[in-house]
Amino acid sequence: MSTTPHAYLIGNFTVTDPALMAEYGKQARPLVEQHGGQMVLSDSDLSPVEGKAEGGLVVIQFPSLKDAEAFYHSPEYAPVKELRIKATTGGFLALTSGLTIQA
Numbered sequence: 270m271s272t273t274p275h276a277y278l279i280g281n282f283t284v285t286d287p288a289l290m291a292e293y294g295k296q297a298r299p300l301v302e303q304h305g306g307q308m309v310l311s312d313s314d315l316s317p318v319e320g321k322a323e324g325g326l327v328v329i330q331f332p333s334l335k336d337a338e339a340f341y342h343s344p345e346y347a348p349v350k351e352l353r354i355k356a357t358t359g360g361f362l363a364l365t366s367g368l369t370i371q372a
Contacts, residue, residue, distance in 0.1 A: 276364060
């Protein structure tokens, strides 16, 4: 028997406006939680050992890819997303499924 894999929103970027990013976090957290998400990792001083990466890394876990997509594409998140875009440069944001666990 297998279970539906968790999904993850992964972001890698450089924060250029810490105050605006703090406001983003304040507004985004309740929306993440409404969609079953929880912060797994937030590091603003990432030390890449290979390749090129931005200094900040964020990983948010959702119960499923459907939940992650619902959060990211929700009308409530759209204006909040703009805060993050204005507060950061470079990098990426991606949605991905985790491993299917065999029971």
